[in-house]
Amino acid sequence: MRWVTGVVLAGSVVAGALLLKPETVYTHTPITTSIVFQKEIARIFQRKCFQCHTDGNISMSLTTYKDARPWAVAIKEEILERRMPPWSAVNGYGHFANDMSLTAREVSLILAWADGGAPSGVLLADESKPPVFVPPLNGWEQGTPDAVVNVAKDQKVAAGSPDRTARFEVASGLDRSRWLRALQLNPGDRRGIRYAAIYEAASGRWLGTWTPSNPVNSLPAGVGIQLPAKARLAVEIGYRGTEEPVSGAAELGLYFSEKRPPQAAMPLEISAPPFTVAAGKTREKVRTETVLKTATTASALWPRLGAGAKSIEVTAIKPDGVVEPLLWLKNYRPDWPSSYVFREPVTLPAGTRVISTAYYDNVTDAALQARPALSVTAFPPSRPPATLAP
Ligand code: HEC
The missing domain is CATH 2.60.120.230 (Jelly Rolls)
Structure with a gap:
């Protein structure tokens, strides 16, 4: 097989490096597996990869067979090296609701697919269409927030620029003290944003962290964080350049409890x-x-x-x-x-x-x-x- 694997691997270790799409030469690869993209693989990617690998997102699309097939060897490599999906927590030390890691079964299905010739699967299926639902890029997952705060106006991230963090201090606009129960960042253009951490500016207390795979931060039921009237918020955003220059603004959505919750965080x-x-x-x-x-x-x-x-x-x-x-x-x-x-x-x-x-x-x-x-x-x-x- 003539993959430009060397180039692609080098790309993954250099900060801010651009991804080079591998050459596609796969017409004569023998198919030796019954695991197919249109069925098992697309469903795994939907659960564990589409948070970042869709059009207009932080990395290349893996939603269609046409998009994903050229990456089959790189996907195998990333999964064996445990670089993708990015999740550093070791299994068994704490159990996390936002755990992104692949299960042993998901790993073995993807490896079987990649090793078995990475077949598409359904005869005559349109390989340029996603076989599973692709979630829209942005949107408030818990409905319209009670308050929306503009965070980073006119941020520019140059193509290929290295990681940097920027801190924005913004007014919450609260006219009275409120009980925060959840928050979400709407990053606007997702391509250049890795994460955002939100703090109450005066006390420095942490309120939540947005990542592409964990966009909403909710407190457990019955727990709230009291924000004083006129609270100021500090938002730290991690930027990284991707293939194209990115500019835009982010918004922070805040959700409040109507009543004082039984537990104050x-x-x-x-x-x-x-x-x-x-x-x-x-x-x-x-x-x-x-x-x-x-x-x-x-x-x-x-x-x-x-x-x-x-x-x-x-x-x-x-x-x-x-x-x-x-x-x-x-x-x-x-x-x-x-x-x-x-x-x-x-x-x-x-x-x-x-x-x-x-x-x-x-x-x-x-x-x-x-x-x-x-x-x-x-x-x-x-x-x-x-x-x-x-
Ligand atoms: C949280 C976001 C995120 C998730 C989830 C994610 N990726 Fe990635 N992936 C990236 C980014 C960003 C890159 C570009 C390289 C980098 O910046 O680390 C990348 C790069 C890659 C590459 C190319 C590596 C190279 O340079 O050759 C492959 C292949 C890949 N991902 C596969 C997957 C697969 C398969 C999944 C799901 C099982 C997945 N990724 C989940 C963000 C993600």
């Missing part, structure tokens, strides 16, 4: 003191230990590790000695930050020790400043239900 921030990794030093370890003074339920984690970070492990040790692994990011990819939303909020009694261990590599000639930090969406455990009179 409390800010919980775990961070190490700033430290320096000497030039050339690798596997430098930073450990933090935080003892919870009150019982806490954690519903989401937002790790910020900074340049040079390789991994982080977060573990809770309860007063009775039970160890609860919360998160392990291995082969951490700073270009794909994500929040981690627990499938079931995790309740930690008072006296629980939360221990985080991060490792850094500094391969540059200059000393590196590092400071791993972890924001937690936390709230008091629910009160036990009042006992009913017999």
Whole structure:
């Protein structure tokens, strides 16, 4: 087969590199599998790839056979190397509602398809049409927000430009105190945006993180974050140049509870003191230990590790000695930050020790400043239900 695999692989490691579509020479590839694009593969891509791989999105379209077929070898490679879909959390350490990783069955179906000649499947099917529903690019997933805030006006991202982050401070426009229950970013032109993290500007408390695969941040039912009247919001957006220059604006949608919710979220921030990794030093370890003074339920984690970070492990040790692994990011990819939303909020009694261990590599000639930090969406455990009179 004459694939320009070398060129394509090089593209995936260079920040901001452009993707070169591989040459398509596949007319004589023997088909040795019954797994076909129009059926099994398109359905997997719909669940795990269309968040980013559609027309007008951050990377090339994989929605039709015509689009996807030339990438079959690259897809196999990305999946074997666990680079796609981008998700750094190790399976089994914490269970996350926004888990993007492929299941063992999905991996084996895709590999069987790619190795078996990557067939289309349905005779006479139009190979230039998606065989499954392709979700529209933008739109408010929970209906019209209660408030919409304009965030980044006239942002320009040059083609092929490297990663950069920009911080915008914006007025929420709230005329009175409100209880936030969910938020979503509408990134406008998605092609140049990797993530956005939203904070309350005055306190610095984390409110939520938008990524292409996790656009809506909802608090668990019955929990709210109180935003004061006239609150200002800080929005950090990670940009990366793609094939074409991108410009446009983003909007932030806020959803409020009508009434005061039973539980008020409390800010919980775990961070190490700033430290320096000497030039050339690798596997430098930073450990933090935080003892919870009150019982806490954690519903989401937002790790910020900074340049040079390789991994982080977060573990809770309860007063009775039970160890609860919360998160392990291995082969951490700073270009794909994500929040981690627990499938079931995790309740930690008072006296629980939360221990985080991060490792850094500094391969540059200059000393590196590092400071791993972890924001937690936390709230008091629910009160036990009042006992009913017999
Ligand atoms: C969160 C967004 C996102 C998701 C989800 C995602 N990708 Fe990607 N993918 C990208 C981006 C962006 C690139 C371009 C390279 C880069 O910037 O890392 C890319 C690149 C690729 C490449 C080309 C790599 C190369 O340079 O040869 C392949 C193949 C690929 N993705 C396959 C997949 C498959 C298959 C899935 C689903 C199983 C998937 N991706 C899910 C964002 C995503």
